[in-house]
Amino acid sequence: MNCEEPIVAYLGPKSSWTSQAAEKCFPDVVEAVQSGKVDRGVIPFENSSNGTVITTLDTLSTSHLECSDLTIAGETTLKISHxxxxxxxxxxxxxxxxxxxxxxxxxxxxxxxxxxxxxxxxxxxxxxxxxxxxxxxxxxxxxxxxxxxxxxxxxxxxxxxxxxxxxxxxxxxxxxxxxxxxxxxxxxxxxxxxGVQDVRENSTRFLVLKRDPADAPPWHSSRTHPEGEQRKLLVSFAIDQRAQGKLAHALSTFNKPSIQLTNIHSRPSRKSPFHYVYFVEIQWRAEKDGGQQLQDALRDLGKISQSRRCHGTWGPTLEW
Incomplete structure (x- = not known):
């Protein structure tokens, strides 16, 4: 299967996939989910041999205000053969x-x-x-x-x-x-x-987007998950880069026993030259202490950063 950007897929009201390879681009997927035209949107996030899909990060970093209800509901990985x-x-x-x-x-x-x-x-x-x-x-x-x-x-x-x-x-x-x-x-x-791809085991991770305005934030204590489950969370934030050590300070908020920082990316914020939005993907354990540690980390990050957005938390099982 070949599913590269901007190949997108929707899970519509009748739970059927529709491929919109040539007609849709990432902002269209985001808008379609946010407006309720579709139930789910699927966009590529990272390729195992060629790295992060930059268009996805740019779409997520520039859609905060317009798509405040949008969250990541899960991920799936597909083998890619060209x-x-x-x-x-x-x-x-x-x-x-x-x-x-x-x-x-x-x-x-x-x-x-x-x-x-x-x-x-x-x-x-x-x-x-x-x-x-x-x-x-x-x-x-x-x-x-x-x-x-x-x-x-x-x-x-x-x-x-x-x-x-x-x-x-x-x-x-x-x-x-x-x-x-x-x-x-x-x-x-x-x-x-x-099979002209350079790496035989060439795979891409896809993120599943949903509109979930009624849900509490992903770090909220009222959310319940299976005890001990390893979950993921994607967070983006911006800082005052003129302040020395600000980025290191922001990342240090995740230095907790139940939290593991697994991915860091930066993209231009487009607000001023060489000012960035940082994306951090972390793993955390769904347990009493783990949830509290995550809540503390995100609260501290909010104090340090100029802006902060949690894009969603998801577990190992893809739930539609």
Whole structure:
């Protein structure tokens, strides 16, 4: 399955998934959940080989006021497999363009994440001058593309679905897309190579968003969870960066026995140059002391920071 940004999914009133790969972007997902048009929105958060999905952090960091009721209800992880897609023979006669000067032949790429190339694939690759895909997908196939298509120009698109559409409309047959088998079937492309991601066990974590205005804040003592359950919490905050040691002081609030800080990210706040919003993902144990320690940490963070937002807490079981 290939689910990269901005591929989104909704769980609607009838509990059915609807894929909106090309039509929707992250702010649309957030708005749809916040307005009640859909029950749940799913957006990618982190890839195992290419890191955090920056668009998700930017969406979360700029949607505080408009989407104050939005919380993270859970997460799920999917294995991501990328394919190199080209126009199928049904699109017309293939006429290879002139080979670029100085271009070598494709490498016999045998890394664990990619297939070896046979003779027919060599001929196909020589024809490709342009490769389209989302930045996350291109990043996850960086080594393969560098080894086997060093002459090709890489183009970033808003989604892998958009990349497939662009490749299908190139009548020179010199374009390819990094995308999924599903995209190939839906748009009418041919899968030239499967598994072109650099890492075989390539996975992406997705966050499930919901609108939950009636719920207490995730650190509130009235919330109950199974005793001893390991839960996660995503918090964002901003600080006065002119004050020495402010960031270290803010992070130190999570230095408690039942709390483990697992992830830190920063994104421009867009309020002033080189001013940031910091995202912290933590694990905490749902027990009496653990809940109190989390409540104390977030209270202390609120005293130190200029602004603070808890984006939600979730457990190991995905609950819709």
């Amino acid at each position: 394919c190199l897609l080209v126009r199928s023979i049904e699109h017309g006669q293939i006429t290879p363009p002139d080979s670029p000067a100085g271009a070598g032949t494709p490498a016999d790429h045998t890394d664990q994440g990619s297939r070896s190339l046979d003779g027919s694939a060599f001929a196909e690759l020589k024809r490709i001058k342009h490769v389209y895909s989302h930045p996350q997908a291109l990043g996850q196939c960086r080594e393969f593309l560098a080894a086997n298509l060093p002459w090709a120009e890489l183009h970033q698109t808003s989604s892998t679905a958009e990349a497939a559409i662009i490749a299908s409309k190139d009548h020179t047959n010199s374009s390819a897309a990094v995308g999924s088998v599903l995209a190939a079937r839906q748009i009418g492309l041919r899968v030239l190579l499967e």
